[in-house]
Structures are given as C-alpha cells and as structure tokens.
Amino acid sequence: MNLMQLYDMIDLDQLSVEEIMDLIALSDSIRKNPWAYRESCRGKIMATLFYEPSTRTKMSFQTAMYRLGGEVIGFDNPENTSVSKGESLKDTITVVSGYADVIVMRNPREGAAAAASLYSKSPIINAGDGGHLHPTQTLTDLVTLYNEKGRLDHLRIGLCGDLKNGRTVHSLIxxxxxxxGSSFVLISTPELALPKYVRDVMDAAGCCYTEAASLERALPELDVLYMTRIQQERFASLEEYERQKGVFVLDGVKLRSAGPDLKILHPLPRVDEITVDVDNDPRASYFDQTVYGMYARMALILTILQSRDRPKKRKIPRSTHPHRCSNPKCITQTEHYLPGLFTEAGDMLLCSYCDEGTLI
Amino acid sequence: MNLMQLYDMIDLDQLSVEEIMDLIALSDSIRKNPWAYRESCRGKIMATLFYEPSTRTKMSFQTAMYRLGGEVIGFDNPENTSVSKGESLKDTITVVSGYADVIVMRNPREGAAAAASLYSKSPIINAGDGGHLHPTQTLTDLVTLYNEKGRLDHLRIGLCGDLKNGRTVHSLIxxxxxxxGSSFVLISTPELALPKYVRDVMDAAGCCYTEAASLERALPELDVLYMTRIQQERFASLEEYERQKGVFVLDGVKLRSAGPDLKILHPLPRVDEITVDVDNDPRASYFDQTVYGMYARMALILTILQSRDRPKKRKIPRSTHPHRCSNPKCITQTEHYLPGLFTEAGDMLLCSYCDEGTLI
Amino acid sequence: MNLMQLYDMIDLDQLSVEEIMDLIALSDSIRKNPWAYRESCRGKIMATLFYEPSTRTKMSFQTAMYRLGGEVIGFDNPENTSVSKGESLKDTITVVSGYADVIVMRNPREGAAAAASLYSKSPIINAGDGGHLHPTQTLTDLVTLYNEKGRLDHLRIGLCGDLKNGRTVHSLIxxxxxxxGSSFVLISTPELALPKYVRDVMDAAGCCYTEAASLERALPELDVLYMTRIQQERFASLEEYERQKGVFVLDGVKLRSAGPDLKILHPLPRVDEITVDVDNDPRASYFDQTVYGMYARMALILTILQSRDRPKKRKIPRSTHPHRCSNPKCITQTEHYLPGLFTEAGDMLLCSYCDEGTLI
Structure with missing residues (x-):
C-alpha cells in the first residue's frame, strides 16, 4: 500500500526525505516478502536503453523487473541501433516509449535523462547520464546504510579514493x-580532492567534514567507509601512482584499527582497492549492497508503475532561453533541437539538463 | 475469434485483401483491449534471428510477443553464432525451429525467408530479406492508414524520396x-525514380500515377504523404546533393500548402528529411505508426500461432530446376544446397526465393 | 515427483548412474507432457554468463528455462561487462548469484565452473570450461541415445573425427x-587419435575398443556413429588435409553399408563432415539431438531448483596446498586469489579445478 506518486526518476534531489524513506521501506517490504510482489508488474514492459555498456547496472534492473513479473526489451550496443544511422535521442525515446511502460536509460552525455523525459510518453529512470547523476546507485547506498546501520542520521562517513571524479560520492554526500547529524571524512590525494561545489553543499547544510591523508588515520572514528577506485591515469605520474596507491587500498591489516560496527560500501566493480581477504570480514557490506540495490530498483519501478498521475504527453516548455549551455559534455551539445532551459541563480544560468552554471 | 489460417509470412502478396483486412481488424481489437490478449501466447517462444542488426524492428517484435504473454530467444550479431563457424542457414533454422514456436528472421540476402521456410519446423515471419521484402512494415503502413484515414480505398498517396531503392515504397505501392481507387504521386529525382516493374504493377492494376519534382507542388492534392530518406551517396555528386536535398525535406513551411486531413507516414528512422517542427503537427503520423506496427505484429503472431493447419514438416519440392538464379544477392548464391525453384513466366524464369527473373 | 538432490552441475562424473537415469526419465516426462511443467520455475531467474560466445548452447538453456516458466538474465560479450574493467570471476559470481537463482556459465578457462562454485550463492551449471568439461552436451547425448536406441547398455559406438581435441568425445566415452557392454570404434588419423588417459579409462572399465582408419570399414558393425568435425588446421599440412578429408566425411554412399538401426549423432554445428543428403535419412538423429538437449537441460534446471539441501554459502576449504597448477589453461593461472586445491593420486597432484595432474 504505497501511495507515493512518482513519475520520472532523473535526480534523487527531486524526492523529499519522506519519499526516500518510503522507497526504503518498500524495498525492505519486498526483500522480506518477495513472493507478495512477484506479479505486481505482470503485463508491463521495461526498456533498458544503454547508450554505453554497463552490464552490472542492466542486470540489476532486469532482475528487478523480472522479480516483479514484468518483461524487458532494450539495447546495450548503440552500434547496432538506429542511433548509428543518425537517429536523434528524441526519436528513439518517442518510439520506444510507445512500446515500453517505463524506460531505464544510461547515456554518456550529461543531462540526457532530463532531455529524454521531455519527449517520452513513459516514465524515465536515469541509470547514469555521464558524470552527472546516477540516482539508483545512491538509492542503493541509502537502502544499504539504513539496513546495515539501522539509521540514516548521525553517521560519520569516510569517503576514500577519487573524490574529484566520483559521481557516486558526490551524490551520496x-x-x-x-x-x-551527518559528518564526513574525506580520504584522498590533493589532486583528487572533493570539488568545491560539493563542499559548499556540506557547508550550507552545516555538516562537519575533515580530511585525512590515509585510511589508517581515518578508520577508527568511522561508522561507514565508502570506498571507490582511483584509476591509475588520475595520478600526476606513474611514480606518484606507485608511491601513493597503497595508501588508498583497504586490507585486513588496516581494517584492524576500525571499530566493530563499521560497514564498508563500494559501488563496484572493485579492482584492487580492497584486498580479497577483507571479503569475509563481517564488516564488508559491498556484496550485500548489490542485493539491496536490486530491491531498491524493484521499489522504484513498482512505485513509478503504480503512480496514477501520469501525464499522457509531456509539454515542452514554451518560454525557452536563447543561451546555449557551455558544458561540452551536456546533451544539448549534440542534440541541437533541444530547447535551451535554464534557471537563474544570481548572475548565473543553471542548465536544466546538466546543472552546469554559466555566468551571464 | 479469428478463424483465419496462416502459416508463414514471407510476402504480403500471399494474403488476400480479405485476410489483410482480418489482420487489421485483429490489430484494432488488440489495441482497444490489450488485456484480453495478454495471456494469448503464454508458454510460446518466438526466436528473433537477426543476421543483420535492426534494433527497431526487433524491439517491435519482442514487445509484441511479450504483450501476448510469450517469451523471446534469438541473436542479433551473427559474429557470435554458429553461423560464424560456417553453419548453413538450413542447419541453424532446423535447430532453432526445434526450440521456438515461431521464427522471425532478418537476413541481408534476398529470398532468405523463403529458403528458411523450406526447412523450418515452425512458422517463419520475414522481418526483411535484403532489398526484397519486408511484409510487416507494409502491414504496419496499412494498419496506420486504415486507422488514420478511416479507409484503404480511394487514397491519393504521395511517395517522396529514394523511390528506386526503397523496399517499403515498392511493397506499399x-x-x-x-x-x-488508389492513385499515386511520385516525388523524386530522375536518378532515384521508381523502377519500371513497380510502374508495371500500377499500370496492370489500372492505377493513376503522376510525377512531381518537388514536395511543394504535390502536397495540396495528397491524402497521404509517405516520406523516405535519400541517402547522400545516392546522388550523382556532392554538388547535386547540395542542390537537391532541400527539395525533398518536409518542413513546417511546405506543410502549410497541404490539406487538413493529410497524414504523414515514414518508416523511420528519420534523419533530417522531416524537420523537427513537423513532429507536433496533428498530421504527423509517423510516431503513431510505430505503435500501430506493434499491434500489427501482435495480430500476425497471434494469427500464426493460433492457426491449426500447421504441417509438422515441410516437403522439399521434388521436381527442381537445374538453372541457378542469376541475382547476385539471392540466397541461393551462398547456400548452395538449396534446390533451384522457378516459376515460368513467358520466356522468363522467376526465382521462387528472390522473385528475380532470368531470360531462358 | 523427482526426489533427486542436486546442487551444482560441474562434471557429469559427480552423478551416479542411477541419478543419470533419473535425469533422463525426467527429460522424457517433460518431453511427453511439457504443459505439466510450464509453471515449474515461475518466479525463478537463471543467469547465463557466457565469457565466450556460444549462441547455440545459450539458446538451448534459455529455451529450457522459459519453457519452465522462468526468466533469464546474463551476458554473452565480456567486452561489455565489468570483466573488461578488471573485475575478478569471484566478484562477478558473487554479485550475479545475488540476483539469480541458478547460474549457467561458459568460460574459456579450464576449471572455471569449479572455481565459480566456491563463491556462488546459487547453483552453478557448467556450460563448457575450455577444453575441459561440457556436461550438458554429454547429458544431451545420453538422452538422445536412450530414446533413439532404447537402451544405454551394450551399444557399439563409433566415434569419428578429431578424437584428440574433442571434449564431447572424451566425456561421452x-x-x-x-x-x-559398451564398446567403441575409434575412427581418426594417427595425429588426431584419442589421448592415452581416455584409453586408460576404457581399459580400467574393461571396455573393448578398436581403431578404424575409415568410416566405410567401421560402419557395418556400429549401433551408433558419433561424428565430429576435423578442423583443417589440425592436419599436419594442407596436402595431408586434402588427401584425408574425404575419409572422415559421412555421405549417402558410405551410409549404404550401415545397418538399418544405426543412429548418427553430432554435437553440431556441422560444416561439411556430414553431407546434406544424409539429413533426410531416418538414421540421422543429429537434429533431434538438439531437441533432446533442450529437454535434458529442462530436467537439469528443474532438479537443481527443486533440490532442498542448498547451502546458503559455500565454505572455502581451509587446508589448501601451496602448489600451483601447471596447466597454462587452468583458471588458477589468471584468478590468483583462488586457493590451490589438489587431490593426491600416487606421485601426482590432480588439480581440483581442471583435473590436470602434476608430478610432485
């Protein structure tokens, strides 16, 4: 009996804290009694449009839909699609939304999901739009934290690795x-430090955060450790990489300094930033995290498909802006028919697709 | 309660006008009451064997089968299949027809679907065999016309673009x-004009047809405009392309000269031969067309799977012809075990696979 | 009412003869009354993880699962997966076994299925691990023989082709x-003769076997002919290939010397080692074999999913061996975290993954 109304899922910020808690509660209800939901989406079709491959995310969504009794169509190789013949995102979305009841889309361009939602006759779930947003990963993290820690408030969260480019880190923060009561410990190199705009978000919310140059120092005080990978090519030089890499690798020895209630998360795939001997530690939650992710996606799909206030057709905003977004990764750079949509913020225009600001 | 009996769907010409109308009526019945059909093919399996990629067509068929309650297997990349190990079409079809209740096949060779039907234990639906036939696209066009125009007779149909190579155009005509009462207006360049054999079909049927050198002149008198794309490489030269291309692009300005009841169709994908500003015009039917296509395929699959007179095994014709088809694109050129099958027509032999004629 | 308990299916040798007969009996029951089983796995999900493509095997498994009412997720192109980002087999299996109720895996590395079973939370079915094992092909062969010959004992089985490298041949023997009462006739070139360890198995079992240099000589005395392909590159030279190839090709003429009850099997795909004119001979069972294979896989999946004694988590053996397997194709060569597991056999250590022996 979930009465929450939800149409698209482009950005987790569109949800209130209450709505997030509703989704978490529904995830748990499904997890504890999956058979009660196994016919919930019978006769419904989900399309997975993956403009860049992500088998892991796709399998999670597919499993979620199948466990609700629905079916799945889609593609994961745009080389084989009409896209390679020059078809626009608008046309692909218009056609596929005539086939499917809900569309899950991953696209390398920032703002692509928001652009798709302008033309889709079906709800859009953003499964990653470039380095911009990936709301179902963050929802997965929240469901994991809630279940493994028992709460989402007053958590001291360590974030380790490439904090500069880590989309999941920014979104979680x-x-x-x-x-x-959230507080954060940032564990990274100066080159890969958290961007200023995320620090501004923490400041605005009055959250404490500190920095730590190594895992060892940070571990004892953490409730949660969120690990991510630092790609070799992010370091200044190979020497720098060789000198630094061990500092950000979690292993059984370093883990000895952590408390017994620590929970370790990782968005996966993991390469070598967590050693295999950590896997059997009861504090390692990163594999359970993927299972929580499946239930989180079931809750999201079900809520969206059960919502009533589904507009038959979206209205393209009539009053648009002549300015073009300056972000080279923005979807508006390649899909030229998209109307320029901006929010004014002081002397800035914020692009409604990719959220990038431009000085007027 | 559709009592129509249909085994394969290789060529739309195999159906009588009455049978076509039955399929259209069934499409409409499904569209108006989809839930009544959502278990119709429960327990049935459709194979989609795509020897060349066509994600759009494949998704349409898959959606159709899922909305009837069935399941789908198949491949869309012959590189990954036994085909790449040198397996013949005969063997692939024999094996897959042991798994699936109906096979949807797309193949770049002309006559491939007819060849497959010789060996298949299950019905074959032709989803395109090279430049030869694509009957479910034409069925889609007919369902669209019937619904959008209210009739299939006495329509004045403009066909614009590459009329020489357009398989869908030839089949629709x-x-x-x-x-x-059908009449046609052919809108193209002299180089891309409709082939003589299609003109012969119109002449034989006593249909009127005229030619027009531009969209503007043709538009005021049309009931239907069927747009297709002219690929740049079809033009004599780049200068010719630059000089001509605008003539065959439909935009909002040209559309002003058309009547209010015009309906615009396009087999999609569209690149730039219809400008985006036309999309919201109530006369634009090309996106609705893809939805009609899904229902047309549902009607076709359902009719085939419900038909009773399904031969367990097809008989290979015993009296075959020593002549080989001379069409270099014919399936018999690569699958050498295929029996030579021809119909005599005057001093010509017509290949039963690809319909190409050879002088005896 | 199959009370057989089965968790993984890594190697057919793990089953007793009685258990094999139970699976064959269940295959037949499903084949004769498929509708009784079409909801048996409703709500269950099978993952097909194909680290190398094999569309035929994948379609057989998919069809099997769909005909039991279940659903399928998976990948068949590791380029598009987390694997290409450096993810270990352990991690992929751990994550996917959180999504799926049973995992079907094909992997080019020997012992990969056994390795996967150490970490999977769901049962593993080996769909081929390099040149090592392919138990469902052998189960397919057995179901075919039992149905086509009426028995599995006292059969005189000819095996023709590349007996050195033919995984399916070794496993069947x-x-x-x-x-x-099994006896064997080995039909091959000296270079492609059956390896000694398979001859040792026949000797140990007290089975008679003879060699034949051509099909013609062997055919009259056979109950069963198991054909396989000799790849051109296996011959010593192109001249040798040209001189020999006809000897191992089955055609209608050679077949005249065979008895009326002979049954011809082939694991497929076939290229030209059986000519097309044999296909319509009532003794040709190789296409029926693929249908039996589908039912064999249904029986296997159903038995595994209905078994009760499913351990929630596998225990990694604690006492492992410091020795590393010397087989360059063994999965332990690339997945370095795998514990060294061996059985001692005289002065040999047998690798528990790939079964290769190493002198201590």
Whole structure:
C-alpha cells in the first residue's frame, strides 16, 4: 500500500526525505516478502536503453523487473541501433516509449535523462547520464546504510579514493546532508580532492567534514567507509601512482584499527582497492549492497508503475532561453533541437539538463 | 475469434485483401483491449534471428510477443553464432525451429525467408530479406492508414524520396494497387525514380500515377504523404546533393500548402528529411505508426500461432530446376544446397526465393 | 515427483548412474507432457554468463528455462561487462548469484565452473570450461541415445573425427564406460587419435575398443556413429588435409553399408563432415539431438531448483596446498586469489579445478 506518486526518476534531489524513506521501506517490504510482489508488474514492459555498456547496472534492473513479473526489451550496443544511422535521442525515446511502460536509460552525455523525459510518453529512470547523476546507485547506498546501520542520521562517513571524479560520492554526500547529524571524512590525494561545489553543499547544510591523508588515520572514528577506485591515469605520474596507491587500498591489516560496527560500501566493480581477504570480514557490506540495490530498483519501478498521475504527453516548455549551455559534455551539445532551459541563480544560468552554471 | 489460417509470412502478396483486412481488424481489437490478449501466447517462444542488426524492428517484435504473454530467444550479431563457424542457414533454422514456436528472421540476402521456410519446423515471419521484402512494415503502413484515414480505398498517396531503392515504397505501392481507387504521386529525382516493374504493377492494376519534382507542388492534392530518406551517396555528386536535398525535406513551411486531413507516414528512422517542427503537427503520423506496427505484429503472431493447419514438416519440392538464379544477392548464391525453384513466366524464369527473373 | 538432490552441475562424473537415469526419465516426462511443467520455475531467474560466445548452447538453456516458466538474465560479450574493467570471476559470481537463482556459465578457462562454485550463492551449471568439461552436451547425448536406441547398455559406438581435441568425445566415452557392454570404434588419423588417459579409462572399465582408419570399414558393425568435425588446421599440412578429408566425411554412399538401426549423432554445428543428403535419412538423429538437449537441460534446471539441501554459502576449504597448477589453461593461472586445491593420486597432484595432474 504505497501511495507515493512518482513519475520520472532523473535526480534523487527531486524526492523529499519522506519519499526516500518510503522507497526504503518498500524495498525492505519486498526483500522480506518477495513472493507478495512477484506479479505486481505482470503485463508491463521495461526498456533498458544503454547508450554505453554497463552490464552490472542492466542486470540489476532486469532482475528487478523480472522479480516483479514484468518483461524487458532494450539495447546495450548503440552500434547496432538506429542511433548509428543518425537517429536523434528524441526519436528513439518517442518510439520506444510507445512500446515500453517505463524506460531505464544510461547515456554518456550529461543531462540526457532530463532531455529524454521531455519527449517520452513513459516514465524515465536515469541509470547514469555521464558524470552527472546516477540516482539508483545512491538509492542503493541509502537502502544499504539504513539496513546495515539501522539509521540514516548521525553517521560519520569516510569517503576514500577519487573524490574529484566520483559521481557516486558526490551524490551520496549531497543526499546525506539532508539527514541530521551527518559528518564526513574525506580520504584522498590533493589532486583528487572533493570539488568545491560539493563542499559548499556540506557547508550550507552545516555538516562537519575533515580530511585525512590515509585510511589508517581515518578508520577508527568511522561508522561507514565508502570506498571507490582511483584509476591509475588520475595520478600526476606513474611514480606518484606507485608511491601513493597503497595508501588508498583497504586490507585486513588496516581494517584492524576500525571499530566493530563499521560497514564498508563500494559501488563496484572493485579492482584492487580492497584486498580479497577483507571479503569475509563481517564488516564488508559491498556484496550485500548489490542485493539491496536490486530491491531498491524493484521499489522504484513498482512505485513509478503504480503512480496514477501520469501525464499522457509531456509539454515542452514554451518560454525557452536563447543561451546555449557551455558544458561540452551536456546533451544539448549534440542534440541541437533541444530547447535551451535554464534557471537563474544570481548572475548565473543553471542548465536544466546538466546543472552546469554559466555566468551571464 | 479469428478463424483465419496462416502459416508463414514471407510476402504480403500471399494474403488476400480479405485476410489483410482480418489482420487489421485483429490489430484494432488488440489495441482497444490489450488485456484480453495478454495471456494469448503464454508458454510460446518466438526466436528473433537477426543476421543483420535492426534494433527497431526487433524491439517491435519482442514487445509484441511479450504483450501476448510469450517469451523471446534469438541473436542479433551473427559474429557470435554458429553461423560464424560456417553453419548453413538450413542447419541453424532446423535447430532453432526445434526450440521456438515461431521464427522471425532478418537476413541481408534476398529470398532468405523463403529458403528458411523450406526447412523450418515452425512458422517463419520475414522481418526483411535484403532489398526484397519486408511484409510487416507494409502491414504496419496499412494498419496506420486504415486507422488514420478511416479507409484503404480511394487514397491519393504521395511517395517522396529514394523511390528506386526503397523496399517499403515498392511493397506499399504493390499492396495499395489491390484496393480500389488508389492513385499515386511520385516525388523524386530522375536518378532515384521508381523502377519500371513497380510502374508495371500500377499500370496492370489500372492505377493513376503522376510525377512531381518537388514536395511543394504535390502536397495540396495528397491524402497521404509517405516520406523516405535519400541517402547522400545516392546522388550523382556532392554538388547535386547540395542542390537537391532541400527539395525533398518536409518542413513546417511546405506543410502549410497541404490539406487538413493529410497524414504523414515514414518508416523511420528519420534523419533530417522531416524537420523537427513537423513532429507536433496533428498530421504527423509517423510516431503513431510505430505503435500501430506493434499491434500489427501482435495480430500476425497471434494469427500464426493460433492457426491449426500447421504441417509438422515441410516437403522439399521434388521436381527442381537445374538453372541457378542469376541475382547476385539471392540466397541461393551462398547456400548452395538449396534446390533451384522457378516459376515460368513467358520466356522468363522467376526465382521462387528472390522473385528475380532470368531470360531462358 | 523427482526426489533427486542436486546442487551444482560441474562434471557429469559427480552423478551416479542411477541419478543419470533419473535425469533422463525426467527429460522424457517433460518431453511427453511439457504443459505439466510450464509453471515449474515461475518466479525463478537463471543467469547465463557466457565469457565466450556460444549462441547455440545459450539458446538451448534459455529455451529450457522459459519453457519452465522462468526468466533469464546474463551476458554473452565480456567486452561489455565489468570483466573488461578488471573485475575478478569471484566478484562477478558473487554479485550475479545475488540476483539469480541458478547460474549457467561458459568460460574459456579450464576449471572455471569449479572455481565459480566456491563463491556462488546459487547453483552453478557448467556450460563448457575450455577444453575441459561440457556436461550438458554429454547429458544431451545420453538422452538422445536412450530414446533413439532404447537402451544405454551394450551399444557399439563409433566415434569419428578429431578424437584428440574433442571434449564431447572424451566425456561421452568416460560416461558410457559406466554402462555395461559398451564398446567403441575409434575412427581418426594417427595425429588426431584419442589421448592415452581416455584409453586408460576404457581399459580400467574393461571396455573393448578398436581403431578404424575409415568410416566405410567401421560402419557395418556400429549401433551408433558419433561424428565430429576435423578442423583443417589440425592436419599436419594442407596436402595431408586434402588427401584425408574425404575419409572422415559421412555421405549417402558410405551410409549404404550401415545397418538399418544405426543412429548418427553430432554435437553440431556441422560444416561439411556430414553431407546434406544424409539429413533426410531416418538414421540421422543429429537434429533431434538438439531437441533432446533442450529437454535434458529442462530436467537439469528443474532438479537443481527443486533440490532442498542448498547451502546458503559455500565454505572455502581451509587446508589448501601451496602448489600451483601447471596447466597454462587452468583458471588458477589468471584468478590468483583462488586457493590451490589438489587431490593426491600416487606421485601426482590432480588439480581440483581442471583435473590436470602434476608430478610432485
């Protein structure tokens, strides 16, 4: 009996804290009694449009839909599609939304999901739009934290690895600042430090955060450790990489300094930033995290498909802006028919697709 | 309660006008009451064997089968299949027809679907055999016309673009000549004009047709405009392309000269031969067309799977012909075990696979 | 009412003859009354993880699962997966076994299925691990023989082609030596003769076997002919290939010397080692074999999913061996975290993954 109304899922920020808690509660209900939901989406079709491959995310969504009784169509190799013949995102989305009841889309361009939602006759779930947003990963993280820690407030969260480019890290921080008492420990190199705009979000929310140059120093005080990978090519030089890499690798020895209630998360895939001997530690939650992710996606799909207020056709905003977004990765750079949509913020225009700001 | 009996769907010409109308009526019944059909093919399996990629067509068929309650297997990349190990079409079809209740096949060779039907234990649906036939596209066009125009007779149909190579155009004309009062306006360059054999079909049926050198001149008198794309490489030269291309692009300005009841169709994908500003015009039917296509395929699959007179095994014709088809694109050129099958027509032999004629 | 308990299916040798007969009986029951089983796996999900493509095997498994009412997820192109980002087999299996109720895996490395079973939370079915094992092909062969010959004992089985590298041949011989009265005729070149360890298996079981240099000589005395392909590159030279190839090709003329009850099997795909004119001979069973294979896989999946004694988590053996397997194709060569597991056999250590022996 979930009465929450939800149409698209482009950005987790569109949900209130109450709505997030509703989705978490529904995830848990499904996890504890999956058979009660196994016919919930019978006769419904989900399309997975993956403009860049991500087998892991796709399998999670597919499993979620199948466990609700629905079916799945889609593609994961745009080389084989009409896209390679020059078809626009608008046309692909218009056609596929005539086939499917809900569309899950991953696209390398920032703002692609928001652009798709302008033309789709069916709800859009953003499964990653470039380095911009990946709301179902963050929802997965939240469901994991809630279940493994028992709460989402007053958590001291360590974030380790490439904090500069880590989309999942930025999104998790942004969301956690909305829960009371969150504090953060940033564990990275100066070159890969958290961008200023995420620090601004923490400051605005009044959250404490500190920095730590190594895992060892940070571990004792953490409730949660969120590990991510630092790609070799992110380091200044190969020497720098060789000198630094061990500092950000979690192994059984370093883990000895952590408390017994620590929970370790990782968005996966993991390469070597967590050693295999950690896997059997009861504090390692990164594999359970993928299972929580499946239930989180079931809750999301079900909520969206059960919502009533589904507009038959979206209205393209009539009053648009002549300015073009300056972000070279923005979807508007390649899909030229898209109307220029901006929000004014002081002397800035914020692109409604990719959220990038431009000085007027 | 559709009592129509249908085994394979290789060529739309195999159906009588009455049978075509039955399929259209069933499409409409499904569209108006989809839930009544959602278990119709429960327990049935459809194989989609795509020897060349066509994600759009494949998704349409898959959606159709899922909305009837069935399941789908198949491949869309022959590189990954036994085909790449040198397996013959005969063997692939024999094996897959042991798994699936119906096979949907796309193949770049002309006559491939007819060849497959010789060996298949299950019905074959032709989803395109090279430049030869694509009957479910034409069925889609007919369902769209019937619904959007309210009739299939006495329609004045403009066909614009590459009329020389457009398989869908040839097939639509051939089928529409069977309905009373059809007339045609051919809008193209001299180099890309409709082939003589299609003109012969119109002449034989007593249909009027005229030519027009531009969209503007043709538009005011049309009931239907069927747009197709002219690929740049079809033009004599780049200068010719630059000089001509605008003539065959439909935009909002040209559309002003058309009547209010015009309906615009396009087999999609569209590149730039229809400008985006036309999309919201109520006369634009090309996106609805893809939805009609899904229902047309549902009607076709359902009719085939419900038909009773399904031969367990097809008999290979015993009296075959020593002549080989001279069409270099014919399936018999690569699958050498295929029996030579021909129909005599005057001093010509017509290949039963690809329909190409050879002088005896 | 199959009370057989089965968790993984890594190697057919793990089954007793009685259990094999149970699976054959269940295959037949499903084949004769498929509708009784079409909801047996409703709500269950099978993952097909194909680290190398094999569309035929994958389609057989998919069809089997769909005909039991289940669903399928998976990948068949590791280029598009987390694997290409450096993810270990352990991690992929751990994650996917959180999504799926049973995992079907094909992998080019020997012992990969056994390795996967150490970490999977769901049962593993080996769909081929390099040149090592392919138990469902052998099960397919057994179901075919039982149905086409009426028995599995006292069969005189000819095996023709590349007996050195033919994984399916080795596995069939190994299994048939467990049935009373099996005898074998080996039809191959000296270079492609059966390896000594398979001859040792026949000797140990007290089975008669003879060699034949051509099909013609062997055919009259056979109950069963198991054909396989000799790849051109296996011959010593192109001249040798040209001189020999006809000897191992079965055609209608050679077949005249065979008895009326002979049954011809082939694991497929076939290229030209059986000519097309044999296909319509009532003794040709190789296409029926693929249908039996589908039912064999249904029986296997159903038995595994209905078994009760499913351990929630596998225990990694604690006492492992410091020795590393010397087989360059063994999965332990690339997945370095795998514990060294061996069985001692005299002065040999047998690798528990790939079964290769190393002198201590």
């Amino acid at each position: 942004r969301t956690m600042t909305r829960f009371p | 051939r089928t529409m000549t069977r309905f009373p | 190994r299994t048939m030596t467990r049935f009373p």
